[in-house]
Amino acid sequence: MNHTLSDRPPPAQASAAKLPAPGDWTFELLHQYHEAIRSTAQRFGLDTYPNQLEIITAEQMMDAYASVGMPVNYRHWSYGKEFIATDRNYRRGQMGLAYEIVINANPCISYLMEENTMAMQALVIAHAAYGHNSFFKGNYLFRMWTDASSIIDYLVYAKDYVAGCEERHGIDAVELLLDSCHALMNYGVDRYRRPSRLSLGEERARAADREAYAQQQVNELWRTLPRRPEKEAAEKEATRFPAEPQENLLYFIEKNAPLLEPWQREIVRIVRKVAQYFYPQRQTQVMNEGWATFWHHHLLNTLYDDGYLADGLMIEWLKSHTNVVFQPPVGHPSYHGINPYALGFAMYSDIKRICEAPSDEDRDWFPDIAGSDWLATLDHAMRNFKDESFIGQYLSPRLMRAFRLFAIVDDEKAPKLEVSAIHDEAGYRILREAMSRQYDLGSREPNIQVWSVNLRSDRSLVLRHTQHNERPLDDSAEEVLKHVARLWGFPVHLESVDSKGKRSRHWLVTPAPG
Amino acid sequence: MQQIIDRRLAGKNKSIGNRERFLRRHKEQIREAVKRAVAGRGIRDIAQGEDIPIPRRDIREPVFGHGSGGRREMVHPGNRDFVRGDRIDRPQGGGGQGGSGQAGDSGEGEDDFVFHLTKEEFMQVFFDDLALPNLVRTTLADTPAYKTHRAGFSSDGTPNNLHVVRSMRGAIGRRIALGSQARRELARLEALLEVLLAPPVSPSRRQEIQALEDDIEALRAHIERIPYLDPIDLRYRNRVRTPVPTARAVMFCLMDVSGSMDEARKDLAKRFFILLYLFLTRHYERIDIVFIRHHTQAQEVSEHDFFHATETGGTVVSSALVLMEQIIRARYPSGEWNIYGAHASDGDNWHNDSAHCRELLANEILPLCRYFAYIQVVEQEQNLWQEYAALAAISDTFAMRKASTADQIYPVFRELFSKEVRAK
Numbered sequence A: 001m002n003h004t005l006s007d008r009p010p011p012a013q014a015s016a017a018k019l020p021a022p023g024d025w026t027f028e029l030l031h032q033y034h035e036a037i038r039s040t041a042q043r044f045g046l047d048t049y050p051n052q053l054e055i056i057t058a059e060q061m062m063d064a065y066a067s068v069g070m071p072v073n074y075r076h077w078s079y080g081k082e083f084i085a086t087d088r089n090y091r092r093g094q095m096g097l098a099y100e101i102v103i104n105a106n107p108c109i110s111y112l113m114e115e116n117t118m119a120m121q122a123l124v125i126a127h128a129a130y131g132h133n134s135f136f137k138g139n140y141l142f143r144m145w146t147d148a149s150s151i152i153d154y155l156v157y158a159k160d161y162v163a164g165c166e167e168r169h170g171i172d173a174v175e176l177l178l179d180s181c182h183a184l185m186n187y188g189v190d191r192y193r194r195p196s197r198l199s200l201g202e203e204r205a206r207a208a209d210r211e212a213y214a215q216q217q218v219n220e221l222w223r224t225l226p227r228r229p230e231k232e233a234a235e236k237e238a239t240r241f242p243a244e245p246q247e248n249l250l251y252f253i254e255k256n257a258p259l260l261e262p263w264q265r266e267i268v269r270i271v272r273k274v275a276q277y278f279y280p281q282r283q284t285q286v287m288n289e290g291w292a293t294f295w296h297h298h299l300l301n302t303l304y305d306d307g308y309l310a311d312g313l314m315i316e317w318l319k320s321h322t323n324v325v326f327q328p329p330v331g332h333p334s335y336h337g338i339n340p341y342a343l344g345f346a347m348y349s350d351i352k353r354i355c356e357a358p359s360d361e362d363r364d365w366f367p368d369i370a371g372s373d374w375l376a377t378l379d380h381a382m383r384n385f386k387d388e389s390f391i392g393q394y395l396s397p398r399l400m401r402a403f404r405l406f407a408i409v410d411d412e413k414a415p416k417l418e419v420s421a422i423h424d425e426a427g428y429r430i431l432r433e434a435m436s437r438q439y440d441l442g443s444r445e446p447n448i449q450v451w452s453v454n455l456r457s458d459r460s461l462v463l464r465h466t467q468h469n470e471r472p473l474d475d476s477a478e479e480v481l482k483h484v485a486r487l488w489g490f491p492v493h494l495e496s497v498d499s500k501g502k503r504s505r506h507w508l509v510t511p512a513p514g
Numbered sequence B: 001m002q003q004i005i006d007r008r009l010a011g012k013n014k015s016i017g018n019r020e021r022f023l024r025r026h027k028e029q030i031r032e033a034v035k036r037a038v039a040g041r042g043i044r045d046i047a048q049g050e051d052i053p054i055p056r057r058d059i060r061e062p063v064f065g066h067g068s069g070g071r072r073e074m075v076h077p078g079n080r081d082f083v084r085g086d087r088i089d090r091p092q093g094g095g096g097q098g099g100s101g102q103a104g105d106s107g108e109g110e111d112d113f114v115f116h117l118t119k120e121e122f123m124q125v126f127f128d129d130l131a132l133p134n135l136v137r138t139t140l141a142d143t144p145a146y147k148t149h150r151a152g153f154s155s156d157g158t159p160n161n162l163h164v165v166r167s168m169r170g171a172i173g174r175r176i177a178l179g180s181q182a183r184r185e186l187a188r189l190e191a192l193l194e195v196l197l198a199p200p201v202s203p204s205r206r207q208e209i210q211a212l213e214d215d216i217e218a219l220r221a222h223i224e225r226i227p228y229l230d231p232i233d234l235r236y237r238n239r240v241r242t243p244v245p246t247a248r249a250v251m252f253c254l255m256d257v258s259g260s261m262d263e264a265r266k267d268l269a270k271r272f273f274i275l276l277y278l279f280l281t282r283h284y285e286r287i288d289i290v291f292i293r294h295h296t297q298a299q300e301v302s303e304h305d306f307f308h309a310t311e312t313g314g315t316v317v318s319s320a321l322v323l324m325e326q327i328i329r330a331r332y333p334s335g336e337w338n339i340y341g342a343h344a345s346d347g348d349n350w351h352n353d354s355a356h357c358r359e360l361l362a363n364e365i366l367p368l369c370r371y372f373a374y375i376q377v378v379e380q381e382q383n384l385w386q387e388y389a390a391l392a393a394i395s396d397t398f399a400m401r402k403a404s405t406a407d408q409i410y411p412v413f414r415e416l417f418s419k420e421v422r423a424k
Helices: A026-041 A058-066 A076-091 A120-136 A141-145 A151-169 A171-183 A200-221 A230-238 A249-256 A262-283 A286-305 A309-322 A340-356 A360-365 A373-383 A388-396 A395-402 A428-438 A477-488 B018-027 B027-040 B119-130 B135-140 B164-197 B203-225 B263-283 B303-308 B317-331 B351-363 B383-394 B411-422
Strands: A052-057 A100-103 A108-113 A405-410 A416-422 A445-453 A461-466 A491-497 A505-507 B001-007 B052-054 B071-076 B114-118 B148-152 B237-245 B248-255 B287-293 B298-299 B335-343 B371-376 B396-401
Touching: A026 A052, A026 A076, A026 A120, A026 A286, A026 B001, A052 A120, A052 B119, A058 A076, A058 A100, A058 A108, A058 B114, A076 A491, A076 B018, A076 B114, A100 A120, A108 A120, A120 A286, A120 A309, A120 A373, A120 B411, A141 A262, A151 A262, A171 A262, A171 A477, A200 B287, A200 B411, A230 B287, A249 A262, A249 A445, A249 A477, A249 B237, A262 B263, A286 A340, A286 A373, A286 A388, A340 A373, A388 A428, A405 A428, A428 B071, A428 B203, A461 A477, A477 A491, A477 A505, B001 B298, B018 B027, B027 B052, B027 B114, B027 B119, B071 B335, B114 B119, B164 B203, B248 B263, B248 B317, B248 B411, B263 B287, B263 B335, B263 B371, B287 B303, B287 B317, B298 B317, B303 B396, B317 B335, B317 B351, B351 B383, B371 B411, B383 B396, B396 B411
Parallel strands: A052 A108, A052 B001, A461 A491, B248 B287, B248 B335, B335 B371, B371 B396
Antiparallel strands: A100 A108, A405 A416, A405 B071, A445 A461, A491 A505, B052 B114, B148 B237, B287 B298
16 A cells, blocks of 8 residues: 555664753754654654644743644634633643644644653654654545645635735624634535645635625526516426535535625635634544554654663653553543543554454454554554544454443433443444444534525525434524524524434524614 | 744734734623722722633534434443443433533533733723723823932943943953963973073073973963953943832822712712822822711721711711811821822702812812812702812812713813823
């Protein structure tokens, strides 16, 4: 599959010079460590974007937090809220800041916090600059959905554009629009279609054309001039619009909302593009964090075996590593579901084990990879899956036992919860399927699509929620609908339809006047 | 390509624009909170930050999500003794088994979202309420003037503060210290050389002389290499900033506490006093505040009693003026203190007393005061107002105003501030 990784790594050079390991880092040391990590990563054939390591302060880290990790973003109050909350928690000491933020860009930017010790910097470099970076470059979702080389430029464009709109149309108008777009952000992605690439130059040049053209299209759709009778008769047949349900609500609104101004359509588009950029990250949490964790663990251990790293430094990063991959059991006070670092790390380590020392059970379950070359197998797993399929493919019975996994069915109609499977022979497959579904974004988020538009009378938009396992929508649906109505400009219906196709609930929101 | 970039100096506070937008959005709640804070604070504590609570429902960003109900299957780690088919009671409180990573906002429950308004932001909101003109705002928000004066010497500073004599003295000392051993050695060798050079000079001696001359040469070069002026010699004049010592002031807060002054009117009066206080802090290092409340009798009270106790009965304004004058004479000789008076009332006064008040002010108090401001918190004009109006026409240290909302307070001080602005 991958030509770079099919070869075994060359053996390590004997007795490398031990790197100094003081508590505090210096630029000189960063270079040395980075060089050592880089050459080791190269030996394992990790394919990465060029790295750019940036030293930042805690305050700058909080800034980065607040703008969803991006070095530049348009302004919005919700980021201010995020910043205030982070700042407050940090000052109270309730929360440590993450050690690292890494940006899927080319070159790949990793932030190193100035407070970190040398050991932590080494950990972060291995984790972010080689682990995450190679994942960004290799995984098929990222390759398909994001264009690392232009995202920063696009965000600069977005920031300038939004700022320009604030100047021309007032901060309030832009804020309302962004609020509404953010409410639909998760529904602003193409799940099945392949997106077009972003490029700053094109983007700027085309924005103006697009505005004019889009408006013209919309006007055409909503034409009020009377038509010739014979034509009308023909059209009655095909009144359905859109012809098929649309999953990308923001895209549909951008293209078809009757009353939006051109600049508003452009902002909808910006939010949509940003949502699309983050879409792969939401689908590969376990894989991405697991991959980075596996590689910092493997790289630093290899460096130690090669004689580069001092014992104290190892102890220090291992302590932090152990905290990161801790999986509290259910019922533990700090239990918040499955820890993606723990699961991902365990799965990649387990795949390596299956390749190197398969048991009979492994041969039974994974005949294709048991005993194969672990580097190539791991690389294949990283490139071609997302969380859902990764778990469905690679979660081994041994791991299920190690995590002591069990599945619970919560059925509204039953008086009690039922344990549907545990980590035993009968339960492995059920568990694995249930676990895989749990990471399916399609079932984590309610399935809501544009169903139809009433072109003839009140121009109302009908959204349809197709229930999954009879699960209803929560109370915020009405609030979100108000946002949809604000964008659409005319009444918006939302129908919740159960698995038998029966409409079980209905909302109607008309936009506030003015 | 690999790069390590130091971004630490690239500026923080990138989020300041986002923070501003957040504050803007919650202007109303913030204004309310500031109002409450102003009511709750002592006049002297006004210039501080404040924690602002905002209900979580107001900052929620709604998205579509699954509600409870229907059928769902969750996988959890850490099975202890369940086997397939076990039935478990539903955990109390709904979705306790929340599942994958729903921590965050919802995890913190329904507590208010609390954030800290800085002192500057707090004052901004406070001033907004009072409709202060910008020029006045900057005047008020300014920190007091500083004077720099010399305080010894320091080893770092800017070139314009370089103290040449000190630096040269240090340089000489250093040159002596660093070169003394070499010079001593040099002197010894030179003496030796002189002895050796005394004739007759044999060839064996010639070699010795050569060696000695080499040594002498090396020593000379060493002494030569001692720098004439080294960065460590440099001394700079050290300057420290100290606040300009200013005179003392006393501020008299007079308020009518008869039954007709309700909480809202008192709150208005409080803002009036705060503004005067803020103005005075600009100019005076030390400010005493004297609180005098009155109905038919006047008494000096603590700030808390001043704002929070209610009395009933008629009103005799002159009682307060008399007391103020007594206090001035007893404790605040006008030669040493700058005296400011501020009087808030609903304008009600015992009929025969108003003329007496005017006389007291005109003859006894105004000559001692820098400024006296009267604010009436109701519209209706009574005889006290008329008497005072006559006084205001002839006196330039007396100002009066009616204010039934907070933004009407500032004009009382307009004259005071405009003088200040002109002086700048």
